[in-house]
Amino acid sequence: MKSLAKAGLLALALLVALLASGCAAVKGTPVTPAPTTQAVEPVNDRGYVPVQVGEQVCFGPDDSASCDRGVTFSIDKIVVDPPCVEYGERVGHTLVLSMRVATGTDTTSTDIARGIFNPYGFTVIGADGVSQNAAFGICTDDASDPLTYGPNQKYAFELELEVPVAQGALALQPGSLGDSGGWEWPF
Structure with a gap:
């Protein structure tokens, strides 16, 4: 039982460290880099x-x-x-x-x-x-x-x-x- 409590405290400490360092996502939203896009030239009505x-x-x-x-x-x-x-x-x-x-x-x-x-x-x-x-x-x-x-x-x-x-x-x-x-x- 003591080892289970230790493991739980260790997991909690690790979670707090991750949250404090900004490495975890907020509210379950994954952190992904912004996609890179090339500039799209405007087209007329004929394409x-x-x-x-x-x-x-x-x-x-x-x-x-x-x-x-x-x-x-x-x-x-x-x-x-x-x-x-x-x-x-x-x-x-x-x-x-x-x-x-x-x-x-x-x-x-x-x-x-x-x-x-x-x-x-x-x-x-x-x-x-x-x-x-x-x-x-x-x-x-x-x-x-x-x-x-x-x-x-x-x-x-x-x-x-x-x-x-x-x-x-x-x-x-x-x-x-x-x-x-x-x-x-x-x-």
Whole structure:
């Protein structure tokens, strides 16, 4: 009996010591560290992150709080209906995007870039709210468009799109990133 009383006193003393040191939870609530979350960019009613021409955006590994390992890019200028080259042709309207792309160390992101930065990744939204796909344009000489991307490299190029409207919004929806989001620029 004496040993049972001693054990009870020892347990009580241990409980008091834990409570005094702050190591125990209050009222049975477990103490857990606050979860860490990445900042979520606001999206518009179409599910795109609105950005301005010249603003940098990025995509990359989910475990990165920044895009230092992923791909950073910007559309620095959008020219609407530039003059066509001698043998060029325009059907609808032409948008020429001046772009910069910088890749990081994540090879998966670099591989994804190959499938994103082409006309098939873009959609235009007219003033009437109708979304339509962009296509390859044949008005200008777009020979500066890189065909491949490597890790830790920088690129500057122009990308020509054939689109049905001369003003509205340009959206890049990279389906290969596994979600329905993307980015949207006014033009």
